[in-house]
Amino acid sequence: MVVENWVEGTGRLFPKGIVDLGHEYTFISRNMDHYSSPETNEHHPVLKYARNVLSFETNDLPSLTEFLKRQHEILKFDGVITICDYYVETAAAIADALDLPQAYSKNVAIARRKHLVRQALDNAGIPNPKHAIAKSLDEAKTAAADIGYPLIAKPSDLGSSAFVRLVQNEQELTEACEPILGNTRNFRDQERDPVVILEEYLQGQEVSVECCSFDGKTNFIGITDKSLTGDPYFIEDGHMFPADLSDQTAEQLKEFTKDVLAAIGYENGVTHTEVKLTENGPRLIEVNPRPAGNYIVELIEHVTGIDLMKCHIDLALGHAPDLQKYPRAQSAAIKFVVPQKAGQLVDIKGYDSLEKNNAIARYKFVKPDGHALSAPIDNACYVGHVVTTDPTGKNSRAFAEDAVSQLELVVEEQ
Missing domain, CATH: 3.40.50.20 (Rossmann fold)
Structure with missing residues (x-):
């Protein structure tokens, strides 16, 4: 089902x-x-x-x-x-x-609510960024003054980076809190708890750690990098697997993520844990109790042969997931095309160059025939993407970025 x-x-x-x-x-x-x-x-x-x-x-x-x-x-x-x-x-x-059978942990409700995850990490003594929960604008202003600007404002229970925003001052805080506090139902018309999480803005590279837990054991799959665009919003516009990190940093991320999952009691299921690498060590952004989105599972399979979708399905059937690695490419990447503004897409110049690019495994774009483009404020605004592989090194991100750089969107304002 x-x-x-x-x-x-x-x-x-x-x-x-x-x-x-x-x-x-x-x-x-x-x-x-x-x-x-x-x-x-x-x-x-x-x-x-x-x-x-x-x-x-x-x-x-x-x-x-x-x-x-x-x-x-x-x-x-x-x-x-x-x-x-x-x-x-x-x-x-x-x-x-x-x-x-279950494809999820018994504590999946905690993993799905970012403020409960923060509390669990506090209780376990795992370093957190400064954070606070606000149920009103006044509470948010008081908490923001304590944390200090700049900071991140985000909802506790939404996905796809919806309403996540970098806030520089009280005016921007008011603008960020309005949609989070004002919307009592989510994008699927479910009732939600409209609370704002305020977090210290962390400097450093952002990555995600992919794991699969079964029978009480957490298995480390690998680390995916991430690029962001759309300031002050956080739109994910690219990923590469595996991230180009030192062995020491990768091991540190592996152990940190296992500690995080243990703190929230997540002992069963595929997880996609987003982490910021700061000068003081790894700090959690959020835990997602399901396979990674944005085609990251496809990148992982290109490199390792592990199909995390299959693992997710196996878990739901009560079967042990197949985590045997069958090395393929050295790296794989995806680059999303993000419009600069809302409007109607009337053309994509340079589109023919994609077919001639041998580094591209596949690509997909909307039809440029008046397609309505969403405002670039979250991951729902994508026009299309390219997936690239590198059989011998970690150049797939550069390949993907180069392919996308040859494209030009022609957009008419609505």
């Missing part, structure tokens, strides 16, 4: 991944239109590959659980799963109710 899905990124890889492993799945959603494109007649992979498609209110857990209990009697599910952050707790609760 697949409960909802991401629309892009891993949301496109995941459904076919299930079928390629020889499984069948039933997909359930509260809004099928969420998985359709008004610009094409393309069937989203999650619908295309599904054996059964059910429409039901997935935001009403008690009713959904009773409905799926009845469906389970007919369809005999072997597991319940999602890769969409907003339905991780739902999938875990349904698996419990149906007495099925």
Whole structure:
């Protein structure tokens, strides 16, 4: 049973991944239109590959659980799963109710709420940046004065870098807090706790540590680098696996991440843990209790042969994940194209150069036929991306950046 899905990124890889492993799945959603494109007649992979498609209110857990209990009697599910952050707790609760295996930890609710993770690290004595939780603008102003500017303002329970912002002063703090405090429902129309987390702004390189925990043991997969754009927002516009780090730094990150996961009691599941490398050592940004998004799982498979999507699926079926490495490329990278402004995309100049580039494993872009571009404030604004590999070294990021530099977006303001 697949409960909802991401629309892009891993949301496109995941459904076919299930079928390629020889499984069948039933997909359930509260809004099928969420998985359709008004610009094409393309069937989203999650619908295309599904054996059964059910429409039901997935935001009403008690009713959904009773409905799926009845469906389970007919369809005999072997597991319940999602890769969409907003339905991780739902999938875990349904698996419990149906007495099925888990792809998640018992403490997944803590991992999904950034302020609870901060508290767990404090309790375990793991270094945190200065931080505070605010439930009103007045509380935020008081906390910000204590932490000091610049600082980061972000919600506790959203994904895709939504409403995460660098704040330089009280006016910017007011602007950052307004959408976090004012929106009592998330992008999937779920009720949320509108609290603001304020955190000390940390200087240093940002990376993510990919792990897979099973049977109480956390297995280290590797480290992915990250590039950001869109100041004062934090839009992820590129990744490379593995990150170009010294062995000493990589080992430090590995041990730090294992300590973080132990502190929140995360003993089962694939995790994507974002960390900042500061002059005082690693500091946690957040833990994500699912495979990495933004096609990072694809980069990892290009390099190691490990399919973290398959691991996620295996865990949901109660199977031990296959973490045997089969070395392939030395590095793989992805570069996203981020528009400079909202508007209508009418052309992509230099597009033909992608086909001639031997370093590119694949690429994908929206059609430049008046496609509406979102304002560049989070990861939902991407125009497209290129994936590159380097068989002999760690130059794949440079390859990807070079490929994208040859493109020019022609955008008409709306």
